Amino acid sequence: MTKKTFIVLCLAPLAVLVVAFFVLPMARLVVTGASGETGLYAYAALLLDPRYRATLVNTVLLAAATTAATLVIATISGLFLQRHKFPGHALLVAMLTFPLAFPGVVVGFMMILLAGRQGLIGDLTLRLFGAREVFAYSIQGLFLGYLYFSIPRVILTVMAAVEKLDPSLEEAARALGAGPWRVVRDVILPALAPAFLASGAIAFATAMGAFGTAFTLATDIDVLPMLIYTEFTLSANIAMAAALSVGLGLVTWAILALARSYGGTTVAAAG
Amino acid sequence: MSGPGNGHGVAVRVAGCGKTFADGTRALEPLTLDVARGETLVLLGPSGCGKTTLLRIIAGLETPDVGGRVLFNDADVTRVPIERRNVGMVFQSYALFPNMNVAENIGYGLKIRGVSESEREARIAELVALTGIEGLEHRRVDQLSGGQRQRVALARAVAVRPSVLLLDEPLTALDAALRERLRGELNRLLRMLGITAIYVTHDQAEAMALGDRIVVMRKGAIAQVGTPRDIYFVPANRFVAEFVGAANIVEAVSDAGALLLPGGRLPVAGPRNGATNGNVCAMIRPESIRIVPTDGATLHGQVDSVSFVGDRQRASVSGAAAKPITVDVPNSLVVKAGERVGLAIDPASIRLLPGDAS
Amino acid sequence: MRDRMLFGAQLAFTLAVAAFLIVPAVLSMLAGVTVNYFRGIASGLTLQWVLEVWQLYADTIFRSFLIAIAALAVTLVVGVPAAYTLHLRNDRLSRTVEEIITLPLAIPGLAIALALLLTYGGFSDFRRSWLFILAGHAVFTLPFMVRAVMAVFAATDVKTLDESASSLGASPWRRFCDVIVPNARPGILAGALMVVTLSLGEFNLTWMLHTPLTKTLPVGLADSYASMRLEVASAYTLVFFVMIVPLLVAMQIFAGYRGSPTGLRR
Numbered sequence: 001m002t003k004k005t006f007i008v009l010c011l012a013p014l015a016v017l018v019v020a021f022f023v024l025p026m027a028r029l030v031v032t033g034a035s036g037e038t039g040l041y042a043y044a045a046l047l048l049d050p051r052y053r054a055t056l057v058n059t060v061l062l063a064a065a066t067t068a069a070t071l072v073i074a075t076i077s078g079l080f081l082q083r084h085k086f087p088g089h090a091l092l093v094a095m096l097t098f099p100l101a102f103p104g105v106v107v108g109f110m111m112i113l114l115a116g117r118q119g120l121i122g123d124l125t126l127r128l129f130g131a132r133e134v135f136a137y138s139i140q141g142l143f144l145g146y147l148y149f150s151i152p153r154v155i156l157t158v159m160a161a162v163e164k165l166d167p168s169l170e171e172a173a174r175a176l177g178a179g180p181w182r183v184v185r186d187v188i189l190p191a192l193a194p195a196f197l198a199s200g201a202i203a204f205a206t207a208m209g210a211f212g213t214a215f216t217l218a219t220d221i222d223v224l225p226m227l228i229y230t231e232f233t234l235s236a237n238i239a240m241a242a243a244l245s246v247g248l249g250l251v252t253w254a255i256l257a258l259a260r261s262y263g264g265t266t267v268a269a270a271g
Numbered sequence: 272m273s274g275p276g277n278g279h280g281v282a283v284r285v286a287g288c289g290k291t292f293a294d295g296t297r298a299l300e301p302l303t304l305d306v307a308r309g310e311t312l313v314l315l316g317p318s319g320c321g322k323t324t325l326l327r328i329i330a331g332l333e334t335p336d337v338g339g340r341v342l343f344n345d346a347d348v349t350r351v352p353i354e355r356r357n358v359g360m361v362f363q364s365y366a367l368f369p370n371m372n373v374a375e376n377i378g379y380g381l382k383i384r385g386v387s388e389s390e391r392e393a394r395i396a397e398l399v400a401l402t403g404i405e406g407l408e409h410r411r412v413d414q415l416s417g418g419q420r421q422r423v424a425l426a427r428a429v430a431v432r433p434s435v436l437l438l439d440e441p442l443t444a445l446d447a448a449l450r451e452r453l454r455g456e457l458n459r460l461l462r463m464l465g466i467t468a469i470y471v472t473h474d475q476a477e478a479m480a481l482g483d484r485i486v487v488m489r490k491g492a493i494a495q496v497g498t499p500r501d502i503y504f505v506p507a508n509r510f511v512a513e514f515v516g517a518a519n520i521v522e523a524v525s526d527a528g529a530l531l532l533p534g535g536r537l538p539v540a541g542p543r544n545g546a547t548n549g550n551v552c553a554m555i556r557p558e559s560i561r562i563v564p565t566d567g568a569t570l571h572g573q574v575d576s577v578s579f580v581g582d583r584q585r586a587s588v589s590g591a592a593a594k595p596i597t598v599d600v601p602n603s604l605v606v607k608a609g610e611r612v613g614l615a616i617d618p619a620s621i622r623l624l625p626g627d628a629s
Numbered sequence: 630m631r632d633r634m635l636f637g638a639q640l641a642f643t644l645a646v647a648a649f650l651i652v653p654a655v656l657s658m659l660a661g662v663t664v665n666y667f668r669g670i671a672s673g674l675t676l677q678w679v680l681e682v683w684q685l686y687a688d689t690i691f692r693s694f695l696i697a698i699a700a701l702a703v704t705l706v707v708g709v710p711a712a713y714t715l716h717l718r719n720d721r722l723s724r725t726v727e728e729i730i731t732l733p734l735a736i737p738g739l740a741i742a743l744a745l746l747l748t749y750g751g752f753s754d755f756r757r758s759w760l761f762i763l764a765g766h767a768v769f770t771l772p773f774m775v776r777a778v779m780a781v782f783a784a785t786d787v788k789t790l791d792e793s794a795s796s797l798g799a800s801p802w803r804r805f806c807d808v809i810v811p812n813a814r815p816g817i818l819a820g821a822l823m824v825v826t827l828s829l830g831e832f833n834l835t836w837m838l839h840t841p842l843t844k845t846l847p848v849g850l851a852d853s854y855a856s857m858r859l860e861v862a863s864a865y866t867l868v869f870f871v872m873i874v875p876l877l878v879a880m881q882i883f884a885g886y887r888g889s890p891t892g893l894r895r
Contacts, residue, residue: 006801007717010710011726017707017771018730021764025744026736032747077646080639094881095647098654101877103832105851106866110653113660118667118859120656148650171332172366174353176380176431180635186379190370209737212832212847216854225739225833232743232837242747245740253735 033246036239045240046247055222062139062223063207066146067200070154073147074199075192078158079184093159100152104145104212111136111145111217139221145213150206154199161195201259205252224248280467281343281434282308283329288339289491290324298324300492301339306435308344311461311468313482315475317514321491322471323439329469330437331356343434359433363440365424367412373423374399374408380431398426401460417445418453425457429464436461436468442477454480475515479503487511509624512554519560519596520624525551530621534591535570540618552624557585557599559620562606568613572596576608588612658870660863678864682853686865689849690872692759696845697828700766704824707767708774709817713809715775716782717791731776733769738833741765745838759843765834770827774820781816819883826876846872 034040046052081093099107115121115136125133135141165188173183211225224244232241282305289301299321306312314322327333329341331353340349348356367376377398378391386394399405402422407415415423421441428436441457442450458481461468472478478485479499487494487502487510494514495507506512509520523530523537530537530553539553565571572591577584577600586606589595591614598614600606661679665672711730715723733741745765750756787809794804810817832847839848846869853862 003795003801006805007714010714010805013707014711014726014730014771017703017767021745022733022741022768023729025741025748028748029740029744073646076639077643080643084636084639092643092647095651096643097881098874098877099650101826101830101873103830103847103850105832105847105854106869109657109850109854109862109866112854113653113656113863120652151646151650166364166366168362168364168366169368171353172360172362172427173368173379174332175330175358175360176427177354177357177383178379179354182383186370187368190368193370205735209739209833211737211739212836212851215836216851218855225737228739228743229837238747242743245737245743249736249740252737253732256735 029242030246032239033243034239036237036243038239042240042243043247046244052227052244055224055227058222059208059224062143062146062221063204065143066150066207067204069143069147070150070203071196071200073151074154074158075189075196078155079162079188081155082159082162096155097152099148100156102149104149104210104214105216106212107145107148108213108216110148111141111213115141115144137217137220141217142214142221142223145217146207146210149210149213150203154203157195157199157202158192161192165191197259201255205255208252208255209248279309279465280436282306282345283435283467283469284340284342284345285325285329286340286342288325288328288335288341290321290328290333290339291336298491299328299335301336302493304486304493304496306467306469308467309465310483311470311481313478313485314469314471314488315473315478315482315485315515316488316494317473319490320488322473322486322488324491325488326437326439326469326471329435330358330360357431357434359428359431359436361421361424361428361436361438361441363443365420365441365444367415367420367423367427369412372409372411373404373415376412376423377426377430379427384431394430395426398430401429402426403456418449421445421453425460429466434467436464436466438468438470440471440473443472443474450477457481479515485515487514489514504620505622506554506624509552509554512622512624517557517597519555519557519592521553521555521592521594521596523551523553523592525549525623532570532592534572534614535568537570537616537621538618539621539623554622554624555596555616555620557597559616560596560598561615562586562598562600562604563613563615565611565613568615570614570616572612572614574606574608574610574612577606588614654870657863657866660860661867662864663860666859666863678860679868681861682865682868685861686846686849686853689844689846690868692844693829693846693872696759696763696766697825699763700770700828701821701824703763703767704771704774704820705817708771708820709778709810709813710805712775712778712782712813712816713787713805716779717788727775731772734772738765738769738831739837741769742834742837757840757842762835762838762843762845765838766828766831769831769834770824773823773827774817777820777823778813778816781813781819785812787812819880822876822880822883826873826880829873829876 033042036042038045041048046056077096081089081096099110102110113119115134117132117134117136119134119136122132122134125131169187169191170183173187178186209225210223211229214221214223214226215229225248228241228244228248231237231244284306285302285304287301287303288299289297290299291297302325304325314325316322324333328335328339331341331348331351335341335349340347342348343356353360368379371379374395377395381391381394395408399408402425404419404422404426407419407423412420412423421444424441442453445453454477461481470478470481479502482499484496484498485502486496489510495502495511497505497507502511502515506515506518512518512520521530521532523532525531525539528539530539530551570591572588575587575589575595577586579602583602584600584604584606586598586600587595588598606612659670660666662674662676663670663672664675664677711726715727742765745761746756749761749764755761790808790812791804794808795801799807830847831845832851835845835848836851839845844852850862850865850869853865857865
């Protein structure tokens with residue numbers, strides 16, 4: 001067997017798996033999206049139909065808010081953790097990255113425990129203010145849930161980037177008279193910009209496609225993945241569901257591709 | 272001595288400053304040093320000798336161990352953080368801000384100090400002319416060559432009219448040819464500015480070219496302080512003798528004003544340097560030894576090897592002293608390996624080193 | 630003084646964030662072993678809920694492990710040789726192939742599940758078996774294995790090793806077994822950890838693909854959150870934690886803080 005043959009053979013199982021269970025199905029999906037009664041219009045519906053557009057806007061806003069909040073939180077904590085070592089440091093980092101592998105369903109459950117009808121926060125507010133505060137099933141609960149699964153991952157990326165910062169740049173700024181806040185603003189944040197772009201894009205794409213959390217919280221808030229789900233399972237509107245899926249897939253793929261072209265190949269794709 | 276960047280600067284005093292790091296490494300033994308106003312002082316030594324630590328203590332990036340003090344013109348600045356010490360610092364890696372262009376880098380310190388935009392621009396233009404980087408003002412940092420970056424780093428440090436200029440191996444990152452050219456420019460610039468400057472390097476040629484005085488350091492302590500000539504011709508101990516310039520260290524028996532060597536007798540003049548009769552250590556520079564005809568010479572030896580260095584030859588001669596000695600031979604003289612030769616050494620160029628050599 | 634205040638403020642902030650993340654998890658673990666959640670610990674600790682979970686959901690636990698191990702096997706057989714080829718060829722075609730296998734990470738699990746249902750929904754035997762779920766998991770965990778192995782190949786200059794083995798007369802297959810695979814071991818291990826962890830925790834894809842007879846643990850969890858009492862749901866979550874946390878710890882130790890891609894569905 002020649003080397004060339006061997007190499008081709010090495011790729012064969014991959015070709016079979018990916019073509020059979022990804023490429024073909026996706027092609028089928030795209031075709032199905034245009035096969036409904038509205039035909040190709042279904043693809044434009046995401047932008048033109050007011051109900052779908054509202055859902056899209058909701059989802060984008062939620063994802064954007066999550067990304068912004070996560071970046072701020074992760075930067076403050078990430079910078080702090082990477083720059084200061086103290087007893088208990090490792091434990092704190094472990095606590096912050098522990099939820100890394102939780103599926104969205106579990107995150108939803110966490111929110112219910114925190115802010116649901118028998119939630120911890122409800123108990124506290126009952127004791128302090130006499131009224132039970134329940135917000136797990138509203139947009140705030142969903143937002144907190146999205147934060148819950150975004151923070152661990154972004155913190156890890158930020159901490160890795162902070163570790164690579166060149167200390168002599170900060171020393172040079174200090175030598176020129178810059179106080180701590182100016183050093184952060186003029187040296188550290190610009191140097192972290194690529195990491196922000198990369199992890200921000202991942203957080204945004206993940207939030208756009210998140211399903212498990214919204215499913216568990218059974219919210220009334222319309223997010224695109226839930227809409228796709230209901231179109232498929234409850235309304236049996238398969239073509240629409242397919243078209244919406246393709247639309248969502250395109251959007252998340254585009255965001256990640258954009259981030260990759262700016263941030264290099266360090267951008268890992270989301271889920 | 273005044274010029275476009277005039278600042279004259281402050282006199283710096285380091286009093287009893289030692290430094291032990293958190294992991295227990297003792298980087299610096301408590302030492303005391305005075306730097307005169309306007310002087311260029313070079314800290315010279317091998318890596319790990321503490322010279323960079325000392326520089327960083329003067330800068331304010333490290334604090335000395337308890338009891339150490341740093342004074343600028345008699346004002347105690349030990350507790351003052353670097354942001355407020357008004358020093359100009361040039362880092363080994365230049366540390367130019369990649370998110371700013373050349374002009375913004377140079378003007379950064381001025382911006383912090385609230386200097387108005389028009390004044391800033393004027394000062395930036397001054398410095399650009401001074402360091403010879405006209406035309407590069409709007410370039411991004413990654414578009415600059417090593418030599419250009421070095422000049423921008425210098426311009427940035429000098430822009431704020433610092434009290435003292437601190438340079439941490441600024442030429443080490445450049446290749447040899449560029450280094451030599453920039454060394455001359457740097458020297459000219461420092462003379463023109465007339466500012467107090469403290470310069471760290473491990474390159475002794477650089478040290479001798481740039482320094483008004485040199486502080487040779489070893490293992491966290493000062494081995495010798497002096498002018499370049501002092502250090503070269505009158506080293507205080509064996510370490511300094513060997514670190515600065517090539518040196519032959521000869522062990523011999525001293526007897527009535529002469530050294531007894533296997534290859535003959537060598538009269539010695541100059542300071543006894545506390546060496547008594549008996550075993551002594553002497554330093555002789557290769558350029559102080561001349562190869563002469565064997566008849567009439569007081570010292571004899573045999574040539575082991577000769578190598579051509581470019582502007583002269585270097586010969587290794589054995590038999591004259593206990594170990595082979597290195598001799599500089601002009602190109603005009605033909606010397607072959609295996610030849611027996613005579614050696615003539617000016618008694619005044621022999622330096623007796625103190626007993627506790629290392 | 631200002632430094633200390635800044636430190637204190639940042640510490641407090643970070644602790645608050647950590648609390649936000651950890652407190653519900655701890656609550657859920659406690660609830661899983663408490664007799665009555667509303668009365669709290671005072672009502673006593675018990676394993677009755679865990680036992681009940683076992684009775685109700687043992688099959689989901691087994692099935693999740695089965696699928697995870699199977700996914701690992703598939704990604705090993707498919708991914709390691711492919712990583713080798715892609716690394717050696719390093720041309721436009723390889724780039725394209727890498728792009729394609731990474732696509733499933735950029736597309737929401739829902740969409741992929743839908744695509745699979747549309748294409749294979751008709752093959753009812755396949756559709757109703759756990760293999761259907763395996764197909765989805767394999768497609769989505771594959772890029773992690775491939776990338777992990779390729780990273781190791783790149784770092785250890787496998788090309789030169791391969792060339793020297795071939796100069797000694799080894800055939801491509803021999804080289805693959807004797808030189809390539811052993812040197813890829815750290816990457817294979819890292820990839821394996823990721824594949825298993827991701828498969829165990831996968832929900833978005835699996836929820837759409839499952840049938841009442843092919844439930845996995847996360848699917849069971851969703852069921853229990855909707856229909857079971859809090860203590861049972863918590864005990865079930867506790868079982869999940871016990872399965873997944875050691876894997877996470879192993880991954881962290883392995884990968885350090887390099888922020889390895891952990892594309893996780895939500």
